[in-house]
Amino acid sequence: MVDIATRVWNHKWKIDPIVRSLIDTDFYKLLMCQSVFRNKRDVQVKFSLINRTKTIRLADLVDEAELREQLDHVRSLSLTRGESTWMRGNTFYGKRQMFTPDFMDWFENLRLPPYHLEKRDGQYELTFEGSWPEVMLWEIPALAILMELRSRAVLRDMGRFELQVLYARAMTKVWEKVELLRGVEGLRIADFGTRRRHSFLWQDWCVQALQEGLGDAFTGTSNCLIAKNRDMEAIGTNAHELPMVYAALADGDGALRQSPYDVLADWQAEHDGNLRIILPDTFGTPGFLNRAPDWLAGWTGIRIDSGDPATGAEEAIAWWTSRGEDPRAKLIIFSDGLNVEKILELHAQFQGRVRVSFGWGTMLTNDFIGLVPDDALAPFSLVCKAVEADGRATVKLSDNPNKAMGPVDEIARYKRVFGVGTQERVEVVV
Template identity: 30%
Template sequence: MIIASLLDTDLYKFTMMQVVLHHFPGAQVEYRFKCRNEGVDLVPLIPDIEHQIEALCSLRFTEAELDYLRQFRFLKSDFIDFLGLFQMNRKYIAISPSAAGNGEIDIVIKGPWLHTILFEIPVLAIVNELYFRRIAPSPDYAEGRHRLDDKIATIVDDPEMRGIRIADYGTRRRFSARWQEEVLQVCSDRLGEVLTGTSNVMLAMRYGLRPLGTMAHEYLQACQALGPRLRDSQIFGFETWAKEYRGDLGIALSDVYGLDAFLRDFDMYFCKLFDGARHDSGDPFEWGERLIRHYAANRVDPSTKTLVFSDSLTFDLMKALYLRFRDRVIVRFGIGTNLTNDLGYTPLQIVIKMVACNGQPVAKISDNPGKNMVTDLDYLQYLRKVFDIPAELAPAPVSPVGQIAGGE
C-alpha cells in the first residue's frame, strides 16, 4: 500500500478544502492527468494503479491524525469534524489507456469538489512510485544519498547561505514514499533551522516539522466559474481566501493568468493584506524584481514581505536567488522534484489539473507556456481578451479527452 494515511498529502489540499466546505460546498469539478514526458508507456501500470486507488479509498482519518490537525488555529472545528466522516469515493475517479494509443493514460476525476479535492496528490505519488518500481526495481539509493549529501554541503559549507530557508515540496513527484521520508530525515538532521518544514502533513506530524502551504492553481481556476464575473475572478479568490483565514496563510499564488494580470489585481489593498506571493512560472529573477517594484509603488516596504520560490528549483538556483534578494525581501524556497526524486533516473513530469467547474471550462495561463492547460478554444480566446493575455502566453487548445498541456 503506497498511501497509508490520508495525511500523506500537501497541506494546501486541506486549506483549500476548508474554503470549499465553507464557501462552495455544491461545486462540481473535473480534473485530468497529463504526463509531459514523451515516449513513456504508463499503460502497463493501470492494474496496479487501480489496486492502489482501491486501497486509498479504504482509508479514514484516525483520531490521532484529527487531533493533530485540530492544533492549527486556521483549521476550524467543523472542518475537522467533516474530515472525521470523510472517505474518498472510488466512483469519482476513472483510469484508462489514452485513445491515442501511445502509452499515455487518462485519469479523470469528476464529482463534487469537496469529495474529489484530495485525490490529486496521492494519485500522482502512486503513479510515480509504481513507475519507478518498474524501471528501477533495485534503486540506487547510494547514488541518491551521494547527490543529497552534495546538495546539503553546498548550503551548510557556505557562510553566505547562513540565512537561507528551504522547505520540502516534493510529495507529488517523489521517487517513493520511503525515499521522501529518508530525504526529510537527513535534511532535518543536517540542515537544522535552514529546513523550515514540509508540505507533507503526515511527515510533518511524524517528525515534528512545520506543515507549509496555502493555495494552489485549482482554487483560482475554480473561481473563474464560481465568482460574480470572470474579470473579477482572481480578486474574488483572494477576497474569499482572506475572509476565510483572516490573516493566516497569507501567501498569494501569482501565475494563474500571468504576472501582468496578477499585478493588475494585486493592488495596494492586497499588497498590505497578504504576507507575500509565490512564484511558480516564468523567470524567477524578473518575477522577484517586479514584485519588489510593485510593493514599493504601492507604498509597502518590500522588506516586510515574503517571496516564495517554488518552480523547478535546484540548489544552485536557490542559492543564486537567495543572494539576489536576501537583503531586500524575506526569501523562502519550496523545492520538490530535485530534492525527493534525484537518484539518477529521469523524473516524470506529471500533473493532475482542474479543467472544469460547474460544467464550465477553467484554465491556467502562466508565464511559462509549457505549463498552460486549456481544453476549449472559445474559452481560451475569451480568457485572453478578458485578462489582456498576450498571444504568446496562450497555447493552442488540445483535445478535452486527456490531451492537455500542464505543469507545476
Template identity: 35%
Template sequence: MIIRSLLDTDLYKFSMMQVVLHQYPGAHAEYRFKCRTPGVDLVPYLDEIRSELETLCQLRFDEDELQYLRGLRYIKSDFVDFLGLFRLNTKYVELGPSPEAPGEIEIHIRGPWLHTILFEVPLLAIINEVYFRNTQPGIDLSTGRERLAAKITLLHDTPGYADCRIADYGTRRRFSRDWHREVVTALRDRLGPQLAGTSNVALARELGLIPLGTLAHEYLQAHQALGPRLRDSQVAALEAWAREYRGDLGIALSDVYGLNAFLRDFDMYFCKLFDGTRHDSGDPFAWGERVLAHYRANRVDPRGKILVFSDGLDIPQVMKLYAHFQGRCQLAFGVGTNLTNDVGPTPLQIVIKMVRCNGQPVAKLSDSPGKNMCDDPAYVTYLRQVFEIPAESAG
C-alpha cells in the same frame, strides 16, 4: 500499499478544502491527468495503479490524525469534524488507456469539489512509485544519497547562506514514499534551522516539522466559474481566502493569468493584507524585481513581505536567488522533484489539473506556456481577451 494515511498529502489541499466546505460546498469539479514526459508507457501498470487507488479510498482519518489537525491554528473544528466522516470514493475516478494515444493513460476525476480535491497529490505519488518500482526494481539508492549529501553540504557549508531556508515540496513527484521520508529526515537532521518545513502533512507530524502551504492554481481557476464575473475572478478568490483565514496563510499565487494580470488585481489593499506572493512560472529574477517594485509603488516596504520561489528549483538556483534578493525582502524556497526524485532515473513530469468547475471550462495561463492546460481552446482565447494576455506570452 503506497499511501497509508490521508495526511500523506500537501497542506494546501486541506487549506483549500476548508474554504470549499465553508464557501462552496456545492461546487462540482473535473480534473485531468497528463504525463508531459515523452515516450513513457504507463498502460502496463494500470491494474497496479487501480489497486493502489482502491486501497487509498479505504483510508479514513484516525483520531490521532484529527487531533493533530485540530492543533493547527488555522484549521477550524467543524472542518476537522467533517474530515472525521470523510472518505475518498473510487466512483469519482475514471482510469484507463487512452483510445487516441498508444502508451498513454487517461485519468478523469469528476464529482463534488469537496469530495475530489484530495485525489491529486496521493494519486500522482502512486503513479510515480508504481512506475519506478516496475522500471527500476532493486535500484541502488547510493547515487541518490550522494547527491542529497552534496546538496545539503553546499547549502549548509557555503559562507553567507546560514539564513537561507528551504522547504520540501516534493510529495507529488517523489521516487517513493520511503525515499521521501529518508530525504526529509536527512534535511531535518543535517540542515537544522535551514529547513523551514515540509508541505507533506504526514511527514510534518511524524518528524516534528512545520507543515507549509496555502493555495494552489486550482483554487484561483475554480473562481472563473464561482466568481461574480470572469474579469473579477482573481479578486474574488483572494477576497474569499481573506474571509476564511483573516490574514493567516497569506501567500498569494501570482501566475494563473500571468504576472501582468496579477499585479493589476493585487492592489494596495492586497499588498498590505497578504504576507507575500509565490512564484511558479517564468523568469524568477524578473518576477521578483517586478513584485518588489509593485510593493514600493503601493507604498509597502518590501522588506516586510515574503517572496516564495517554487518553480523547478535546485539548490544552486536557490542560492542564486537568495544572493540576489537577500536583505530586500523576506525569502522562502520550496524545492520539490530535485530533492525527492533525484536518484538516477529521469523523473516523470506528471500533473493532475482542474479543467472544469460547475461544468464550465477553467484554465491557467501562466508565464510558462508549457504549464497551461485546458480542454477548450475557445475558452482560452476568451480568457486571454478578458485578462488582456497576448497569445504569444501566455502559450
C-alpha cells in the same frame, strides 16, 4: 531509520501501499479543502491526470491492476484518530484550531470518491468527478501513486545490493545538495516534493536529511503525514485550483476578471500572517498585479511558480514599491523547478531586498537522474488538475505558455480578458 533499499527489495510491493493516509498529502490541499468546504462545497468538479512528458508511456510501464489496487487502497482510507487529533490540536503557522470543528467532522467521515481509469495511446486517462472538496483530495495521492509505481516498475528486477547502492548514490546526491546549501546565511527551504516524489519512504528520508543537514534553514514539509510523524512544521498556503475553479464559475468577462481577487478575499476572511501569500500567475502575473486591489498589497508575500523566477520577483518588488509597501518586509516564495544552483542564485540575488523562501519539490524528492541506465528514473512532468467546474472547462495560463491548459478558445478568451500579451516560453522539466 528505515532501510529503504531492503524494503524495496523484500516487499516486491505486494503489501506496501503507496499512500497510507489521507493526510499523506500537501498541507495546502487541506487548507484549500477547508476553504472550499466553507465557500463552494457544492460545486461539482472534474480533476484529470495529465502527463506532460509524452515520451514516458505510463500505461506501458505501470500495470493497470497494480494501479487500480493502489487507487482502491486510497478509497479505503479514512482519517485515523491520531491524524484527527493532530489536525485538531496542532499549531499550524502559529495558530491553534486552524481546522474548524465542522470541517473536521466532515473530514473524519470522508472517503474519497470513485475514480475513472482508461488506457489511451500508452497513457492513463485517470479522472475524478464529484463535489469539489472531495475530489480535490485525489490530486496528490493520484500523482504520488503514479510516480511511485513508475519507480517500482524500474526497480523491480534489481538485486538487493544493487538497490542498496542505488539508494546510497541517491542519498549521496541529496547530501551533496545539503553541503552546498548549509551555512548559506539566511536561507529558508521547505520540502514541497510530495506530488512527484520517488516514493514515500524516500521523501521521508530526504526531509529528515534536510532537517539534520540544514538545521533551522529547513523550515518544514508540505507533507502532513511526515510533518506529523516527524514533529515538523506543515508548510503551504494555496494553489491554482482556487482561481481556476472560481474563474470557470464566473458568469461573463467582468466576473471572470474579478474572480482571482474573489478567491483571495475568501482566503483573507480565514487566514492571516504567513498564510496570506498571493499566487499571482494563474492568468498572468503582470495583469494580476496591475489590477489588484490595494488590500492585497498588504498581504505578507507572493509565491512565484512559473515563468522566469527572477523576473517574477522583480515584478513583485516593483509592485509592492508602487503600492507604498516596503519589499524588505515582504516574503517571496520560489517554488517552480528549483535545483541547488537556482536556489543559491535566487537567494544571492534577492536576499536583503525581500524575505526569501524556497519550496523545493521534485529535485529534492525525486532526483535519481543519472543513476540508472537510460535515466529511467528521471522525474517527469505529471500533474492532476481541475479541468471542469459545474460543467465548464477550466483554464490556466500561468507565466509560461508551456504550462497553459484548457480549451483553445477559452485560453484565447482568458488571454483577452486578463490582457495577457506575449509570454516567454520556459521549458517545463518537472
